Structures are given as C-alpha cells and as structure tokens.
Amino acid sequence: MPTTDLDTELSTERTHLESSRAALRRMRDRAQALFSTGDKVAGDSYTAEQLGRHMARRVKELADDPDTPLFFGRLDIDEEDAAYHIGRRHVTDDAGEPMVLDWRAPLSRSFYRASVRDPQGISTRRRFGFVKGELTSFEDEHLDRGEELGTSSRILTAEIERPRVGPMRDIVATIQPEQDELVRADLADSICVQGAPGTGKTAVGLHRAAYLLYLHRERLRKSKVLIVGPNTAFLSYISAVLPTLGEVEVLQSTVDELVGRAPVKAGDPLAATALKHDVRMAEALHRMLWDRVSKPTEPIMVSDGSYRWRIDVEPLRRIVDEARREGLPYSVGRERVRARVVGLLQRQSEYRTGNSPSDPWLRRMSRIAPVTEFLDAAWPAVTPESLVVALLTEPELAGDVFTEEEREAIRWVKPPKTVKSARFSVADLLLLDEAAGLLERETSFGHVVVDEAQDLSPMQARAIARRSEHGSITLLGDLAQGTAPWATTDWRDILAHLGKPEAAVVPLTIGFRVPEAVVALANRLLPALGVNVPEAVSLRRDGDLSVIAVPDPDDLDARTLTEVTAALTHEGSVAVIAADTAVDRLRAHLDAAGLAHSTPDQVDDPARITVVPATLVKGLEYDHVIVHEPTDIVDAEPKGLNRLYVVLTRAVTRLSVLHSKPLPEALSLA
Numbered sequence: 001m002p003t004t005d006l007d008t009e010l011s012t013e014r015t016h017l018e019s020s021r022a023a024l025r026r027m028r029d030r031a032q033a034l035f036s037t038g039d040k041v042a043g044d045s046y047t048a049e050q051l052g053r054h055m056a057r058r059v060k061e062l063a064d065d066p067d068t069p070l071f072f073g074r075l076d077i078d079e080e081d082a083a084y085h086i087g088r089r090h091v092t093d094d095a096g097e098p099m100v101l102d103w104r105a106p107l108s109r110s111f112y113r114a115s116v117r118d119p120q121g122i123s124t125r126r127r128f129g130f131v132k133g134e135l136t137s138f139e140d141e142h143l144d145r146g147e148e149l150g151t152s153s154r155i156l157t158a159e160i161e162r163p164r165v166g167p168m169r170d171i172v173a174t175i176q177p178e179q180d181e182l183v184r185a186d187l188a189d190s191i192c193v194q195g196a197p198g199t200g201k202t203a204v205g206l207h208r209a210a211y212l213l214y215l216h217r218e219r220l221r222k223s224k225v226l227i228v229g230p231n232t233a234f235l236s237y238i239s240a241v242l243p244t245l246g247e248v249e250v251l252q253s254t255v256d257e258l259v260g261r262a263p264v265k266a267g268d269p270l271a272a273t274a275l276k277h278d279v280r281m282a283e284a285l286h287r288m289l290w291d292r293v294s295k296p297t298e299p300i301m302v303s304d305g306s307y308r309w310r311i312d313v314e315p316l317r318r319i320v321d322e323a324r325r326e327g328l329p330y331s332v333g334r335e336r337v338r339a340r341v342v343g344l345l346q347r348q349s350e351y352r353t354g355n356s357p358s359d360p361w362l363r364r365m366s367r368i369a370p371v372t373e374f375l376d377a378a379w380p381a382v383t384p385e386s387l388v389v390a391l392l393t394e395p396e397l398a399g400d401v402f403t404e405e406e407r408e409a410i411r412w413v414k415p416p417k418t419v420k421s422a423r424f425s426v427a428d429l430l431l432l433d434e435a436a437g438l439l440e441r442e443t444s445f446g447h448v449v450v451d452e453a454q455d456l457s458p459m460q461a462r463a464i465a466r467r468s469e470h471g472s473i474t475l476l477g478d479l480a481q482g483t484a485p486w487a488t489t490d491w492r493d494i495l496a497h498l499g500k501p502e503a504a505v506v507p508l509t510i511g512f513r514v515p516e517a518v519v520a521l522a523n524r525l526l527p528a529l530g531v532n533v534p535e536a537v538s539l540r541r542d543g544d545l546s547v548i549a550v551p552d553p554d555d556l557d558a559r560t561l562t563e564v565t566a567a568l569t570h571e572g573s574v575a576v577i578a579a580d581t582a583v584d585r586l587r588a589h590l591d592a593a594g595l596a597h598s599t600p601d602q603v604d605d606p607a608r609i610t611v612v613p614a615t616l617v618k619g620l621e622y623d624h625v626i627v628h629e630p631t632d633i634v635d636a637e638p639k640g641l642n643r644l645y646v647v648l649t650r651a652v653t654r655l656s657v658l659h660s661k662p663l664p665e666a667l668s669l670a
C-alpha cells in the first residue's frame, strides 16, 4: 500500500464512502418497497401488521445521516489480506458482502481494544477525520510496527475539543478501551460505573444499551430496554444518541414519570418528602398490607341448587397459611386462595354427583357470595390507593416503624373523604408504586440504564428494582455529584436497594469534557463533599478559567451580561448558570439587551445562550459556562457544595466564575 500518496489513499476511501452510501440507499429502497407491499404478501391482518411494523422500523434504522460518514475507521488484517471499514451500521453490497461493519460486530471490537501489546491480528488501525459527513483526513497506527497513538490521537483530540452545540452526540468513533470494556459487558452483568464529571458515563450507558440491543435483538425487543435520567431536560439532551445509532425503540424516562400512576395534586413539607423516600416506607406498607390477612373463623356454606357444600374452618386456615408462605404478591395470593377454595367445592361436587363440573359452574362458584365474603374477611381486596391513603391517614397502623414525630410529619392534616378524592404528592407516587408492587408483580425490562444514580432515594431505587427484577442494570453516577437530600455516599447501599448487591463498581477516570484548569478548581471542593471518589484526570490541556470578583453586588448582573457578550465572540454554546431564584431576572436582562436565549430543554435549534437554573444542569455541558454568584448556589440547598461541584464541571472549553459575595470557603484559593 503506497503510504506516500496520501491524497490517492484518501480519494480511494472517499470512493468507498460514496459506494457504501449508495449501497445503504439501495438497502433502504428495498426495505421501503417491502414495506409498501407488506399488506399484499402477508396472509392475515395480524401478520400484515407485524410485518408492517417490522419494516417501518427497518426503514427508520436504515436512515443515513448526511452529517456523519458511514464509517469512521478501518482495520487491516494482513494475514487475511483483508480490510474492514467500521461504522455505525452494517452496509452490504448487492451480493450481501460487507462494505461497512457495524461497530458492535465481534470483529469491530479490535478497533477499540487492539494495542501493540495485544494486536489481536490487526496490522493497521485507521481513524478517519471528517467534516459534515465528508472524509477529510485519516490517521494510521501500524500496530505491527509498534506504533500506537492512544489518547494522543489527533482525531480523538479534535473530537473531544470540538465545540458543543445542540443535543449530545454518539462517541462510536472514539470509544476508549476502559469505556469499551463497560459497553461490551455481558447482558447478564449488572455494573455500577463511578466516574468523575465528563468521564463519559452517560455516553457509556447509551452505547451499552445500543450494544446489547444489537447482540440480543430478539430478546430485548420483547423485554425492552429502559433509560432512566434525572429530568426531562437531560432526557431531551440525550434523546438523539440512540436513534443515531439505529436504535429507535428504547424507552427513556425520569423516575417520576415511571411511577406516575396518579395525577400530582399536592405538595409535601420537606420533612415529609424525606421520610417518604426512606426505605422504612416500604416496610410500613408491607406490614399494613399483610396485617389485613386474618385467620378464617367461619366455615363457608354454599347452596348450589339441591346441594349444600361446606368447607370447615380448619381447611380454610390451611389454605390461607399456605398461600401466605408462598410469598406471592398480595393480589395474586388472594386469587390463589379463591382458586383453592373453589377447588375444594369442585371436589365435593365431583364426589357427590360423579361428574366434573363445567367451566361456567366453576366461574359461578368463584364469584358466589359466600366465597367472596370469606375472601373479603380473610384476604380482603386492596388497591394501591387505599393502602397509601390508610398509611397517610393512620400512620400508627404501621406499628413501631415510625416515631411519634415521624407519624405526625406524614399524617394528612385533612384526610380525604374517599380514596378517590385523595390528593397525592410527587413522593406519594413512589408509595403508590411500592404498594402496587406488593399487590402485583411489575413487568421487568431486559436491561435498565440509570444515569445520575447517586441521587436515587431508597424508594426510587426500589421502583427501579421492580422493573429490572429479571434483567440487568447499568448504574452510572458520581458520588461527588449527589445533590438530593438522600443522595448516597456508598454505592453498595443503592445496589442493595436495587436488588443487585453483587454488581461490580467500576471506575472511569479519564475526563473528556472539562479542561485541566477547570477540573483543578472543581477538585478543591472534593475534600468538603464527604465522599471517597478518585479525582478525574483530564485529557484536555486547552481551555480557560477566569474567576472575576465584582466589588459592587449591584454590578454583578451587568458584568455577567458583558461576559456573555464576550463569550459570543467564540464558537460554541454559552450557558449562564445561576441559583434558581436569579434565573428569571437574568433572563429579563438578556431580553432587555436583545440577546436571544433558550431554556435547557430546548435542544432542537436552541439559541447560543442558555440560562440554566443550577438545579437543572446535571448531566449537561456547554462550551462556555458563566457561573453567577457561587455562594448563592451553595446557600440554596443543604447539598449546595455538591451542586456547585456539578455546576463548575459543565464547561467544555471556558469557565468564568463571577462573584460579589466571598467565594465559598472550600473553593477559595489556598
């Protein structure tokens, strides 16, 4: 291969890109044609609908994004005299020969993992640089000659340092070995990734979802993959990544949306909210529910035409005891008891009449008044709403689970007249979900990815555990970024509540977002955060940090505006992050100055400036971050220092910190 003639080489690669694009178009056209003829070829309407859905999905998956080339790398295997292009999806020519290999294919793994020490049969690894879907350069590592670039790759550096505008992008072209190990972990493995800001946790979680969907397509299409994020702004920010990777059927949700089975009509005082997230709520609900089961005291007597059936107290007690011991969800247990009672009636009838009773007879017996009355006494029907209403109306029913003070904290001042008229709060939805999980089994997802997991409360973790009972989880987070009042300081606690105590806790340490100087500033806060986490090592030597003291507080907003205007002279996104209470005021200033701005959930076509309340900035990133009065951010909440740590680590290139009040002590220059 002539390595001297780089232009010829690049133009050969461009030709391959063109032919691959044309081949993908043909694949799409074929799928489209099948889609339109689907109705005619399918035997019946059900098959037609299934086929139609499958083809519609296939057509969507085969969409070509003109802004990204179909491949980003190439592997040469000299021994086989073969070269494979690696891209976002498989592309085959008309004869079915691969033109581009999906990044998730087994062979592609070497693109991310091969090294001089372990070349995996690869002689040369090539990475492509591109601008707007066109190949502009390439970079070769001749592993067989001991050449390896690692993180000094020019193309990797350019990718990391590119300005950020709009929603999050995939990282398939540059996944690093420590990330790849997590992305390709087995479906059976639950893992917990602890990583400093910008180490690629979110990216890893999304790519793992895409990888698992590729490898276990049929299974996960049935059982589904769920991504849980902290808020809707964050979910909009990440929403484009999986579709770009061809995965269009993943459910993304916040925990609140996941458990939202009733409308929220009330608020809670802080103390009540905190208690409602405490794991003792689960115990209370469990106790109160199972206290409703009681020992039968009366026999069942049923008149059935000319016959009379009787079941004595003893066998009834046995049935109830046995069903309790089986550990079934409550409502399932109730039906089990009903079925066994009807079974006894059936046996009596068979004995007396010599015939097997008909199905209608069995149905009638299972609904007949004496059977229902027995059940209502021994194993009464319960709804999640009625159980939660009982708990919040009479917390003493939970026995000694709560102290007197705690009971008063959650007790409804004015109990609702009926269960239907109950006004539930956001935290009550978790209780309803817990109650529903005690009554019936939740459907489990095949895999659940939870981002910003350090903020999960025990009750939230349990809600996720119910939805991943038969699946695995990828937990992503950073203990230092825990801002919820119940945020954990030990991953083992959350993993236990999630029902995955055996999951490995794996660190990610290389930071791809925050420049070194900015990381150094944020790291000053770490000792004050009370968590034991490794510091990030930033790959970025570029970037700027300025800490600007504004002596007169009345000048602070104006000075912030000046900083915004200066930031606009650079490329990329600009965020003003401030305590929530200052946000409206700052937005009004920008309006008055004629500067267009967005809110963080406006990811499609946002203005270059976004004003973000500190409490909503988790997981997001902007090229230039302007932090307005850090002390106000810290003072706004109990975990204010953790919040500030999150805020300071959002900057991709430049960070300006503007303050009139003294900086928080933990941040002050030593």
Ligand SMILES: Nc1ncnc2c1ncn2[C@@H]1O[C@H](COP(=O)(O)OP(=O)(O)OP(=O)(O)O)[C@@H](O)[C@H]1O
Binding pocket: 159, 160, 169, 170, 171, 174, 175, 176, 179, 195, 196, 197, 198, 199, 200, 201, 202, 203, 204, 478, 481, 512, 513, 618, 619, 620, 621, 649
């Ligand atoms: N291997 C990589 N190649 C290129 N860019 C990467 C890589 N890994 C991560 N990034 C980029 O670094 C930035 C931070 O990644 P991500 O948001 O996943 O980090 P995080 O660990 O979830 O951060 P935080 O804790 O702040 O939420 C993103 O812009 C992401 O695209």
